[in-house]
């Protein structure tokens with residue numbers, strides 16, 4: 001891949017079709033897989049109100065995924081549609097980060113993952129929705145529209161999950177231990193968010209993508225502020241797991257896909 | 273037959289939101305445009321939330337109502353920009369919500385900001401009109417609602433949250 005000619009300034013020009021599609025699928029897959037994971041809590045949340053909260057977040061994420069898939073399908077053409085992209089791609093074709101595919105764990109782990117991811121999504125969508133020339137980047141109109149819509153929802157997710165991280169961290173000894181364990185467990189999966197995949201490198205500075213490494217500092221600031229209030233110790237480990245964004249997943253993704261894709265694989269084109 | 277836009281707007285006022293059946297799609301403010309082009313009638317709508325499951329039913333109901341009234345070539349197109357806001361809900365719609373037992377969105381736009389543990393502007397209880405109410409959860413029975421409870425009449429209620 002040649003990125004030599006790419007400058008720091010936004011060119012506003014669209015990247016290649018292939019890179020654009022990969023970038024959109026990455027955004028869609030992140031939202032779909034986390035939505036699917038959160039939906040596992042449906043009927044099992046610790047209290048009714050929070051069960052409803054996490055499943056509402058799930059619904060928002062799946063809605064965002066649909067918007068990205070529909071847009072990608074339009075670009076791909078040739079009879080492609082959102083269902084084919086969600087139900088008929090194999091594990092190696094999924095471009096979601098590892099963080100979203102990990103098992104839901106206990107409530108602390110689910111809350112923490114949501115918080116880490118919402119803080120990232122919040123910063124990312126804030127960038128992607130900028131459409132005005134003169135703002136940091138000149139965006140693809142449809143991508144900006146999807147991001148602007150989603151940003152309103154993500155603001156709620158971020159506030160809700162931040163408050164819960166603080167409640168658990170600053171709660172009982174038991175809740176504190178659990179949220180701290182969750183941080184220790186999930187931290188090595190956060191580096192991948194800011195480590196650009198080929199389609200992020202290839203679209204950075206165009207009308208489509210942004211370089212995710214630019215989000216790292218503001219993200220750490222947001223996260224560390226909440227950790228401080230929650231009396232959580234940031235493990236600050238440097239060793240980071242990567243691979244998901246380029247199709248190399250943990251063993252967990254295969255199981256989610258098996259469950260999610262079963263009907264369409266067993267009974268192609270079935271509708272209900 | 274009459275094919276004026278006025279007529280179509282009034283027909284759409286009979287299409288309701290399946291999740292909040294007292295509100296029409298006009299009350300909700302999700303119908304953005306009506307375009308008549310030769311024999312084709314295009315209705316442009318925008319979703320309330322990205323994942324709102326009612327949108328498919330709403331599109332279908334719009335088509336059905338227009339078909340019933342003799343319109344033939346009907347297209348319902350969804351646009352995302354500008355994103356829907358509760359500011360677009362009609363005053364009549366807010367009044368209908370209140371009577372239905374759901375607190376309407378506050379007039380002063382309070383889109384969720386990310387400051388933590390901030391008290392939202394007081395929401396009025398739709399049962400006893402008290403402002404002594406408390407948010408139980410910012411997520412409710414559908415994407416557009418939050419759960420509240422009234423400290424005066426002690427009744428729980430839904431709040432159509434600002435967005």
Ligand SMILES: [Zn+2]
Nearest residue numbers: 397400422425
């Ligand atoms: Zn009351």
